[in-house]
Amino acid sequence: MGPRDLWEEALAGMLARPVRSALTTLGTVLGIGTLVITLGIAATAGNQIVGRFDALTATSVIVETPEDRVGWNDVAGLARLNGVESATALAQSEKSSNQSVTANAVIDPTRVSGQTLAVVAAGPDLPRTVKGRILSGRFYDGGHSARRDRVVVLGADAAQMLGITDVRHAPAVFIAGRAYTVLGILGGFQRETSLATAVLIPPALGPEFGLRSVTRVLISTRLGAAELIARQAPLMLDPRGGAGELRVIAPPSPTRAKDGVQEDVNGLFLILGLVSLVVGAVGIANVTLVTVMERINEIGLRRALGAGRRHIAYQFLTESGFIGLIGGIVGACLGIGVVVAVSAVKTWTPVLDLRLALVSPLAGALVGLLAGLYPALRAARMEPVEALR
Known part of the structure; x- marks a missing residue:
């Protein structure tokens, strides 16, 4: 199985159940989006607090x-x-x-x-x-x-x-x-x-x-x-x-006060964002595991036709990673939009870290891979005869 075959099989598996794939992606969207929103609001609020320094x-x-x-x-x-x-x-x-x-x-x-x-x-x-x-x-x-x-x-x-x-x-x-x-x-x-x-x-x-x-x-x-x-x-x-x-x-010193406020606020919101991201990862893992159980016949047929364990594992990891990547992109865009909207309503100056927006899709893909690791290994361990039975 070459990279192109792997990509086509993973894409076909996702599109076969578009609603479920969308709901699975929503977990990553919410996790990444919450992380971007919390860090963006933290930076913006910290800057506002310092701007209003007594x-x-x-x-x-x-x-x-x-x-x-x-x-x-x-x-x-x-x-x-x-x-x-x-x-x-x-x-x-x-x-x-x-x-x-x-x-x-x-x-x-x-x-x-x-x-x-x-x-x-x-x-x-x-x-x-x-x-x-x-x-x-x-x-x-x-x-x-x-x-x-x-x-x-x-x-x-x-x-x-x-x-x-x-x-x-x-x-x-x-x-x-x-x-x-x-x-x-x-x-x-x-x-x-x-x-x-x-x-x-x-x-x-x-x-x-x-x-x-x-x-x-x-x-x-x-x-x-x-x-x-x-x-x-x-x-x-x-x-x-x-x-x-x-x-x-x-x-x-106002500079030391600014750094202290920024560090405290960022630390608090970073914890909240990571918690949301973990919740999204658990959701991906659960849905992927359910998908594996529903596709037992498919897995057994592919194994009977000569697919190795690694091919099955790669397919499910690619699906979960691709779902995480899409969720990261959508979540980053959503988070940036919310930060800008909140800043506009509050008449604040939005403070956004460009690196966060660029890393978010990669973080989403990583979360998807980690969340799909156990379901992929479980699918790879299935024997063809037991799966077909």
Whole structure:
């Protein structure tokens, strides 16, 4: 039996039962198609996730400083670094984090007017650095700090807890029995959301609460400049040689984040695709085995006419391999179409690996050969007399 004879016999066997052959091919189509779809959607979704990488996280650098190491004036130099949009110093201690704050000095047993809130000394650039917005009134400026005005700005949640919603009439809050005028209410924090429950005071009032030096520096950078600023900021804040004592919290590299997301998503969807491919292979094996059992008379007749065991095995392997090849081609085309359609609906940019589309037909043929191996060997082991009987 030459290659041409083998090809003609395998093709005749497939076309003799076109519906069954089509249903058998459908298993490979679904397996290969699912594999292409899952990997294509994984790559596209991973690219989309990275495209929407949280710019707020990627442009935020935090420097934690030991006590009495960095002064308030040292932070001003950070604005001169290329890539820094704004920088704000904060001062907070364990003692200042548990201050009794009331909205009035009248003791009313019928209502709760006092709260335990954190008092935080912050520079005047805080709203810009934390991407917040003034809900009422205004934020204090350098003049308030220079004059040591007894003013505060409340976080939105702190104001709500104290029952203050409007500052047009200059309400006051009492901290440790001392009155402070409320200049404004700051809300919409996109960074440092814990400050929403804090009472913010100018740096000059910090010593009243034991806040004499900076404990933390918030830096807002341009996209892509965070790593550079993370290296330069400690030297700018403490050029005397103690930069190693400053703890810098910088965002991860967007490239590393992209690779991590891509790897995780691809790994998950690859497993799902392989499971679908195995299910398709099992389907091919089952249908091919049933086909072998139905064609026992044909096998016996061919063996009686002189066909060897290898000829029978080759014929069934060629049929199953050809079915897998067709299924791989159709499945790859179907998978690519689905990926493009989903990307169009979601307005994403489809990401497809050309190698996957080229390898899919070969993978389908390989799956078909592996799935048809056992049925082909079983057909080849049949004796002519038993098959004809």
